[in-house]
Amino acid sequence: MAERVVVVGAGFAGLETVKRLEKVLRPQLEDGSVEVVLVAPNDYMLYLPLLPQVAAGVITAQSVTVPLPRAVKRAHRLPGTVVGVDLEQKCCVVRKISGEEIDLPYDRLVLAPGSVTRQFDIPGLEEHALGMKNLAQAAYLRDHVLAQLELANAATDDAERAARCRFVVVGGGYAGTETAACLQLLCEAALKRFPRIDPGMVRWTLIDIAPRLMPELGKRLGEQALDILRRRGVEIKLETGVSEVTDESVTFSDGEVVPCRTLVWTAGVTSSPLVKNLGVDLVRGRLKVGADLQVEGHPGVFALGDSAAVPDLTQDDPEAICPPTAQHATRMATTAADNVVASLRGDALTQYKHHDLGLVVDLGGSQAVAHPLNLELKGAPAQVVTRGYHLFALPLMRTRARVVANWILHLFGGDDFIRIGFLADRKATVDEFEGTTSYLSRDEIRARAS
Numbered sequence: 001m002a003e004r005v006v007v008v009g010a011g012f013a014g015l016e017t018v019k020r021l022e023k024v025l026r027p028q029l030e031d032g033s034v035e036v037v038l039v040a041p042n043d044y045m046l047y048l049p050l051l052p053q054v055a056a057g058v059i060t061a062q063s064v065t066v067p068l069p070r071a072v073k074r075a076h077r078l079p080g081t082v083v084g085v086d087l088e089q090k091c092c093v094v095r096k097i098s099g100e101e102i103d104l105p106y107d108r109l110v111l112a113p114g115s116v117t118r119q120f121d122i123p124g125l126e127e128h129a130l131g132m133k134n135l136a137q138a139a140y141l142r143d144h145v146l147a148q149l150e151l152a153n154a155a156t157d158d159a160e161r162a163a164r165c166r167f168v169v170v171g172g173g174y175a176g177t178e179t180a181a182c183l184q185l186l187c188e189a190a191l192k193r194f195p196r197i198d199p200g201m202v203r204w205t206l207i208d209i210a211p212r213l214m215p216e217l218g219k220r221l222g223e224q225a226l227d228i229l230r231r232r233g234v235e236i237k238l239e240t241g242v243s244e245v246t247d248e249s250v251t252f253s254d255g256e257v258v259p260c261r262t263l264v265w266t267a268g269v270t271s272s273p274l275v276k277n278l279g280v281d282l283v284r285g286r287l288k289v290g291a292d293l294q295v296e297g298h299p300g301v302f303a304l305g306d307s308a309a310v311p312d313l314t315q316d317d318p319e320a321i322c323p324p325t326a327q328h329a330t331r332m333a334t335t336a337a338d339n340v341v342a343s344l345r346g347d348a349l350t351q352y353k354h355h356d357l358g359l360v361v362d363l364g365g366s367q368a369v370a371h372p373l374n375l376e377l378k379g380a381p382a383q384v385v386t387r388g389y390h391l392f393a394l395p396l397m398r399t400r401a402r403v404v405a406n407w408i409l410h411l412f413g414g415d416d417f418i419r420i421g422f423l424a425d426r427k428a429t430v431d432e433f434e435g436t437t438s439y440l441s442r443d444e445i446r447a448r449a450s
């Protein structure tokens with residue numbers, strides 16, 4: 001019987017793990033002694049760092065996808081979601097995209113289901129916040145923002161018009177900063193279609209509880225990003241949180257009540273509910289693993305990417321864990337795949353150690369800040385590095401070509417500012433879009449086994 005390796009999730013971590021396994025285990029995959037099964041709900045890997053550009057209409061949704069049928073050659077693909085894992089019985093429960101549930105036993109397991117938006121116990125947040133973690137959310141957000149402008153343009157009541165033109169983004173990390181920056185430019189460009197809106201009325205506010213934007217950029221570059229955004233008219237409120245959200249307003253922790261119809265929530269991520277229901281130790285909401293990416297107490301089970309708390313061996317602090325970035329997820333995949341192979345062969349496992357190469361942040365148009373290899377860049381040079389980095393990091397040549405073609409088209413052709421409308425009648429909560437309530441509890445998993 002073939003030894004089965006199950007990989008959960010086809011994001012940065014999962015896809016790269018499968019590609020590496022296909023390379024290293026090619027003879028075994030061909031003679032049938034090993035089988036690799038990739039379980040993922042979508043037939044593409046999503047290049048998340050370009051999501052704000054999808055929301056802003058700079059790039060089409062399809063362009064930021066890496067089609068799995070092209071990227072995966074020898075592994076078996078199972079379209080579905082792993083809704084539970086029985087670590088004792090070594091079995092995953094997979095809910096196929098048809099809704100049918102099946103058991104999928106494994107010999108080795110690689111968990112790479114990424115993260116979901118971290119929500120807090122704030123009144124109204126669950127019902128009204130819009131997330132920014134997948135294509136549906138990016139498409140929805142774009143439609144929603146354009147709809148607010150359209151409704152504001154048609155409004156007869158000044159207070160309603162002002163509220164619809166007010167947008168709040170929570171979270172000063174790269175996701176929130178890029179989203180606010182790109183969507184503010186979208187609104188600025190779209191205003192020519194909405195003559196009844198006074199440009200001064202459209203206000204974007206980016207807030208964060210921390211005293212600085214993107215602390216990982218360093219003090220100087222973080223301040224430069226802040227400066228660029230403020231000069232463009234984005235209001236930035238630091239050391240401020242949200243205390244209440246309704247369908248007509250957001251209340252900040254300093255007591256300010258902002259009438260608005262849009263709250264984008266990017267204030268951190270937490271690991272997938274799948275990981276939380278495993279019943280094993282977590283560190284800061286992520287699965288506790290060793291530097292060899294193996295889950296403690298479960299040999300042959302590996303976890304990586306956003307869902308795992310991987311010790312950062314480049315830091316002196318023994319408690320340090322790698323930040324949840326695409327850069328780490330991609331590089332961890334090599335270690336994960338090599339350690340799966342080593343464990344199949346009975347060899348020693350290797351440890352993950354990677355020095356951060358820096359960060360790039362696209363602020364829309366020709367503006368960016370970048371911190372590659374300890375260099376500090378801003379403006380056009382940073383934008384060249386930022387876009388070059390994304391092209392380099394995109395896994396397929398055809399995806400790169402599509403992204404470049406979109407950039408050129410947008411540069412010369414602009415945007416038509418139309419709403420796609422597919423998702424207009426969907427309940428737009430983070431839970432709904434990210435499917436966080438569809439998992440089996442520990443008890444349900446145990447009941448299946450007995």
Ligand SMILES: Cc1cc2nc3c(=O)[nH]c(=O)nc-3n(C[C@H](O)[C@H](O)[C@H](O)COP(=O)(O)OP(=O)(O)OC[C@H]3O[C@@H](n4cnc5c(N)ncnc54)[C@H](O)[C@@H]3O)c2cc1C
Binds near residue numbers: 011049114115
């Ligand atoms: C807007 C935005 C901008 C970002 N910009 C940057 C950036 O500039 N630089 C950077 O380094 N990082 C950036 N990140 C972070 C980066 O995208 C993540 O750290 C990275 O995607 C993590 O990779 P992953 O493989 O762990 O998870 P993901 O890439 O999220 O992949 C997880 C995969 O698992 C699948 N999945 C989930 N649950 C299950 C399940 N139960 N069963 C089967 N499949 C499942 C999902 O469908 C998905 O395909 C950004 C993130 C966002 C949201």
